[in-house]
Amino acid sequence: MNPSLLQVSLRQKAVYIPATALEGRQPSPSPTLPDSTAVLVANLAKLGYGVSEPLLRALENSTPDFQMQLLEVVREVMGVQKNWTPLVKAWDTPTGESRLDHVLTFFANLFQAKGTLLPCGHVIPPDTFPLARYNGCPFCGTPFEFAEIEHTGQGSKLKVLDLWTEANVANLLRDLLTSKTALDATQTDSLRRLLAELPLPAEVPIAMKETRLAVVDAYVQLNQPDHAQALLSTPTDILRYLWYKKTGFSQLVEPKIIRQRRQKNTRNIIWSVDRNVQAQAQTQVQAKADLKLKYSRHQAAMVAGWLNALPQSPALLCEIMHPKRGMWVRFIRALRLAEYSKRPALAKLRETLDVFYNQTYEVWQGRVNHFRLRLDADHTFALLKQRPGLFARSLLQQHAMVWSRAHGSGVCRSTGPGTGPAGVYAGDVCR
Numbered sequence: 440m441n442p443s444l445l446q447v448s449l450r451q452k453a454v455y456i457p458a459t460a461l462e463g464r465q466p467s468p469s470p471t472l473p474d475s476t477a478v479l480v481a482n483l484a485k486l487g488y489g490v491s492e493p494l495l496r497a498l499e500n501s502t503p504d505f506q507m508q509l510l511e512v513v514r515e516v517m518g519v520q521k522n523w524t525p526l527v528k529a530w531d532t533p534t535g536e537s538r539l540d541h542v543l544t545f546f547a548n549l550f551q552a553k554g555t556l557l558p559c560g561h562v563i564p565p566d567t568f569p570l571a572r573y574n575g576c577p578f579c580g581t582p583f584e585f586a587e588i589e590h591t592g593q594g595s596k597l598k599v600l601d602l603w604t605e606a607n608v609a610n611l612l613r614d615l616l617t618s619k620t621a622l623d624a625t626q627t628d629s630l631r632r633l634l635a636e637l638p639l640p641a642e643v644p645i646a647m648k649e650t651r652l653a654v655v656d657a658y659v660q661l662n663q664p665d666h667a668q669a670l671l672s673t674p675t676d677i678l679r680y681l682w683y684k685k686t687g688f689s690q691l692v693e694p695k696i697i698r699q700r701r702q703k704n705t706r707n708i709i710w711s712v713d714r715n716v717q718a719q720a721q722t723q724v725q726a727k728a729d730l731k732l733k734y735s736r737h738q739a740a741m742v743a744g745w746l747n748a749l750p751q752s753p754a755l756l757c758e759i760m761h762p763k764r765g766m767w768v769r770f771i772r773a774l775r776l777a778e779y780s781k782r783p784a785l786a787k788l789r790e791t792l793d794v795f796y797n798q799t800y801e802v803w804q805g806r807v808n809h810f811r812l813r814l815d816a817d818h819t820f821a822l823l824k825q826r827p828g829l830f831a832r833s834l835l836q837q838h839a840m841v842w843s844r845a846h847g848s849g850v851c852r853s854t855g856p857g858t859g860p861a862g863v864y865a866g867d868v869c870r
Contacts, residue, residue, distance in 0.1 A: 443632035445512045448603045450629060451611065454490075455603040456497050460505035472499060479506045486517050489597035497602050524585055526575050536577065540567040544578050558583060608633065613643050621649045631657045639666065648679070649689045655680050664741045668748055674760050674767075677745050681770060685732065691763060694730050698723065732773035743779040746788050753791040757800040767795070804829075 448455035472480070476499050480490055490498065498506065514520060527534060547554055547564040554564040559581040563570060568577040575582040612633045615626060622630065630650070634657045645651045651670055658667040671677050675691075683689055686697065702723065734742075749756060760767045771777065771792065780789035794800050803822065810818040823830040 441636055442508065442512045442515075444608060444636055445509060446516060447611070447629045447632050448608070449513065449516055449600075450625065451603070452598060453601040453603040453607070454494055454498075454509065455608055456494075456501060456505070457605070460501050461497070462500055462502055475503050475506055479510060482510055483513060483600075484597060486513055486519070487597060488513065489599045491599055491601050494600055494602040524574055524582060526573060526577075526580060526582060528572050528574060534569055534572050534577075536568055541578065543567050548578075609637065609640075612637055613640060616640070616643050616650060616654075617646050618650065619646050621647055622653065627653050630654070631660070634658065635661060645670070651676075652680055652683050652689055656684065659741070664744065668745055671745055672749070673751070674746065674749065674756055675763075677742065678760075678763060678766065678770065681742070682766070685730070691766070694766070697730065698727075701725075732769060734774050739774040739776070740779060742774050743776055743785055743788055746776070746791065747785045753787065753794045754800045756791050757795045758802055760795060761800070761802050771795075 444455045444457075472495075476495075479498060480495070483490065498509075543564055544561070544567055546552070547562050552562065552564055554562040555570060556562055557576050559576045559579055561576055561578045563576075563578065570577070574584040611629070615622065615630045615633070616639075618626075630653055634654065639654065645654065655667040655670050658664065671680070679689065679691055682691055686692065746756075751759070776788065777792060779785055780792050803826070807819060807822050810822065
């Protein structure tokens with residue numbers, strides 16, 4: 440069994456026991472537990488965990504291999520095998536070392552002077568560091584002694600663990616996918632572990648764009664780009680994923696906006712010519728280096744396959760790519776899509792790039808502006824009805840323009856307060 444599901448269940452204060460880990464024997468009528476189960480429960484109690492009655496009966500019916508694996512996973516989660524031995528004995532008392540001791544030790548190792556040779560290979564000259572106070576090398580910090588710490592629980596009260604089955608794990612995956620809020624780091628890691636073991640539910644919609652990006656990235660890490668293809672319906676989804684992997688932003692923030700933000704963050708409160716200019720120059724160089732795109736052959740072939748498998752026509756794909764045309768040009772060059780489009784299996788990608796670079800496609804907003812500037816109301820409204828969201832946005836833009844013209848061109852005269860008609864701001868009466 441993969442321990443990933445065990446770690447995910449422990450985060451939910453439960454233990455996942457698969458059906459393959461159960462032996463299928465009848466529970467013993469005697470009140471005494473088997474020796475292996477009793478030892479497991481005692482070790483879990485030392486680590487600060489208790490078990491519920493259903494979990495206890497399931498552990499009694501589980502295999503010894505699963506019980507050993509459960510104990511190892513709990514020990515790994517609690518970190519009992521880590522070394523907590525301090526480098527300095529009685530660390531609350533100063534050792535009296537100084538910078539001169541480090542300088543002398545450096546030259547002693549450089550010229551192979553006489554002194555105490557430590558297992559790490561460093562020579563400590565006499566009258567420098569008090570070696571009797573150290574559990575390791577005082578020069579490089581390598582520990583030599585490892586103490587065993589006895590863990591007697593996490594507090595005065597045990598954390599009771601419940602029993603989890605396949606249905607509980609599937610419900611957790613469904614809850615993570617349908618969450619209306621962005622997942623934190625722990626939930627994202629749990630989602631990745633669950634997707635590595637369970638298939639993606641087809642009937643469950645993914646509520647958040649951030650969650651969709653996490654699912655796509657999980658399948659890419661698992662080397663399953665075909666599963667990620669089902670979650671990418673437009674070129675914007677592909678661009679958002681690529682930009683998310685590059686910058687960590689789930690929004691499509693323009694590169695110039697990122698550079699401007701970094702440049703503003705490096706400005707000093709007290710202005711200085713030399714420091715300010717130097718900091719801005721370094722920030723610009725670092726921002727360009729961070730935003731430089733570089734992809735391997737495997738990644739380029741994966742993105743080329745995604746674009747070629749999209750259901751839209753080449754002209755519609757180019758229309759969707761047009762608002763972020765500058766970013767798409769950079770990604771097409773970095774991914775070497777022109778080279779991959781020459782393959783016979785990627786004929787649609789080749790046609791899309793040809794239409795995109797020759798700009799032989801029409802944009803919906805361009806047609807709206809064309810008829811609106813010619814005062815052709817019939818064709819303008821016919822196009823706006825195709826997209827109600829942009830129709831409302833256009834109405835708001837027109838209202839803002841009319842309002843700014845009416846209040847900024849001096850067509851209103853001021854009168855006494857309270858003399859204006861209904862719906863007009865007090866003191867302003869239009870002619």
